């Protein structure tokens with residue numbers, strides 16, 4: 001995994017440039033449309049959504065893939081307690097259907113995991129297909145004692161440790177611990193005002 005996290009990474013895939021960069025407020029409408037198209041309207045009922053409801057993503061860990069000014073991919077990470085152990089949950093990951101199989105998903109994943117590691121996080125958990133996520137180091141090895149707040153398939157609850165042994169003592173329910181979305185917005189505005197005043 002990349003040890004150094006760069007603010008923006010530019011990829012050239014089949015002569016088309018893609019950039020992975022921090023998500024911006026102006027990306028939100030496009031991101032939501034992309035998630036609707038990728039997961040359908042029922043996406044809000046998915047179990048992992050319970051870990052995101054009303055929460056803000058972890059600081060600095062929401063990314064967009066952009067192609068010619070258009071958002072074509074998204075991934076975010078969220079603070080959770082994994083049976084008492086601080087961790088991140090990753091998701092949703094989605095790439096626009098017109099841009100799949102070009103490595104955009106892998107670029108988002110590698111960028112997000114490197115960023116999480118650079119920020120000192122110890123482990124990332126997700127619910128997804130091992131056939132895709134194993135290439136990034138995810139496996140069910142450390143999630144056997146963990147549960148999600150809703151239905152889930154045991155073999156699709158996956159994790160990767162960014163720090164060896166980070167999930168050794170993790171057992172019990174995974175619960176959201178991220179900042180409430182409204183408080184995060186206020187904190188963000190306050191930070192902006194401080195920067196402007198400086």
Ligand SMILES: CC(C)(COP(=O)(O)OP(=O)(O)OC[C@H]1O[C@@H](n2cnc3c(N)ncnc32)[C@H](O)[C@@H]1OP(=O)(O)O)[C@@H](O)C(=O)NCCC(=O)NCCS
Pocket residue numbers: 038039093094095096099100101102103104105106107127128129131132
């Ligand atoms: C999964 C997804 C993000 C991958 O994005 P992408 O940009 O196409 O990914 P990459 O280009 O890095 O990798 C593509 C490869 O992964 C494979 N792949 C994609 N989804 C897969 C899955 N669920 N299981 C196994 N392999 C998968 C593709 O077949 C392709 O294989 P190839 O390289 O042998 O052709 C994208 O297909 C998507 O948005 N799907 C709909 C939403 C979704 O399912 N998100 C994941 C939630 S678990």
